[in-house]
Amino acid sequence: DVTDNGGTWILNDLPFGTYAVTVHHDVNDNGEMERHWYGKPKEPTGASTNPSLRFGPPTFEKTKFDFAAAELRLSIDVR
Secondary structure, X not given: OOEOOEOOOOOOOOOOEEEOOEEEOOOOOOOOOOEOOOOOEOOOEEEOOOOOOOOOOXXXXXXXXXXXXXXXXXXXXXX
């Protein structure tokens, strides 16, 4: 849930490796990402490493990060 303009997602027992994360805020709670006719999301979205989303969805290469420690905190800008 989004509260105070933020949220927390906790994963346990995730194997070390290279990952990418994308998130979207389902503002109208319909279970779908609303999109403009040309494909851009109408609802707030973001991705790990906070790449530019101006020209379509980011690639795995632009959003990947290494998970190699017992704890990792990411901050993802959702806009």
